[in-house]
Amino acid sequence: MNVAAIKNITIKSDRLTTHxxxxxxxxxxxxxxGSVGAIVMAFTVGVSAVDIWLFLVMYYLTLMGVTVGFHRHFAHCAFQAHTSVRVILAIFGSMAAQGPLNYWVATHRRHHKYADSYGDPHSPYxxxxxxxxxLEGLWHSHAGWTYNHEITNSFLFAKDMIKDPLMSKISQLYYFWVVLGLVIPGIVGGLxxxxxxxxxxxxxxxxxxxxCLQHHFGFWIIGSLAHVWGSRPYNTGDYSRNNFLFAIPTGGEMWHNNHHAFPNSAMFGLEWWQLDLGAWFIRTLEKVGxxxxxxxxxxxxxxxxRNRVAEARG
Known part of the structure; x- marks a missing residue:
């Protein structure tokens, strides 16, 4: 893909680039x-059960908002859901501070269309x-891309999301949800x-x-490590890989080769032993209708x- 073609899928805007x-x-x-502050407090004041539970609950809820909501439902339409579920997933996903819903969906669909080739917004290659x-590619795909990639044309990649007035409103209120995700645990901790x-x-x-931990070990690691290190059981035409070490903190996202092989699958862990918290969450919601x-x-x-060559190499 040449530079001219890339310009057709991105938007040139000094205002948006600065933003x-x-x-x-x-x-x-x-x-x-803030994480440094938490560590300092842990050594000076101590860590309470309330602190641990607030961390775990907020981590899990926002993680499910992204992996089940932003990713599997909105970006790939892997299942259908009631409006109330869509709204809750969209809000909790926004609290993870991974970008506005509609833009996240557009950028992710662009990633799949041009995975590890020119046009991919966060390829390590x-x-x-x-x-x-x-090393330069690893940093770019992990965090560097978040502030220096070409702005994705959402009208091209996420027209369905933009046409949905409710989801567009939630997307527009992105910063409100991010702040809410920081304020809520403080209020609960105080109460x-x-x-x-x-x-x-x-x-x-x-x-x-x-x-902080969610950024580095729950989301950004998927774009970096999951395209560099791990197994490739399926032919996908890119460098996506499965990596069991980070399957739990990413909610199942690190079964990344599985996902690139079957983007519309609601389940990323395709074998019984592949832990996929997002899949468990989906099955629970499915059981209750x-x-x-x-x-x-x-x-x-x-x-x-199946990638026979990869299997033969072990």
Whole structure:
């Protein structure tokens, strides 16, 4: 894909580029600073059960918002859901601070269309007309792309989302949801401990530390490590890989080769031993009738895409 073609799928805007850079850099620095504060408090004041639970609950809810909501439902239409479920998933996903819903969907669909080739917004191998060295590409695909990639044309890749007035409204309120995701654990921490220190601790643990670890080990690692290291059981035409080490903190996202082989599958863990928290969450919602039409590849479909060369090499 040449540079001219890339310009057709992106938008040139100095205002949006500036906005993107501010968002990306802030999203790296502020959660990190808050995380340092949480660690300092842990050594000086200690860590309470409330802190741990706020971290775990907020991590899980926002993780499900992204992997089940933003990714599997909105970007790939892997299942159908009631409006209330869609709204809740969209809000919790927004609290993860991974970008506005509609733009996230557009950027992710663009990634799939041009995976690991020119046009992919966060490949560790190429960017527009440039090929990366290993370390440069790893940084770009992990966090660098969040503040320096070409702005995706959402009207081209996410027209269905833009036409949905409710989802567009949630997308427009992105910063409100991000702030809410930081404020809620602080309020809950204060109410449970009846102290101002509980407010601060809840904000740091359920907000900043949760967001920092989630960025690096829950989301960004998928674009970087999952395209560099791991197994490739399926032919996908890109460098996507499965990596079991980070399957749990990513909610199942690190079964990335599986996902690129079957993008519309609601299940990323395709074998019984492949832990996929997002899949478990989906099956739970399906059992109570809140979602339906859950897509999963058949045995024949999986067999047809098997990477025989990779299997032969072990």
């Amino acid at each position: 993107q850079r501010i968002h990306g850099i802030t999203n790296v620095i502020l959660p990190f600073v 190429v960017k527009e007309d440039k090929k990366f060295g290993f 449970l401990t009846q102290t101002w220190m509980g407010v601060l601790s809840g904000f740091l643990w359920g907000g900043c530390l949760r967001m 809140l979602i339906w039409d859950v897509k999963v590849p058949t045995k024949g479909m999986k067999e047809a895409k």
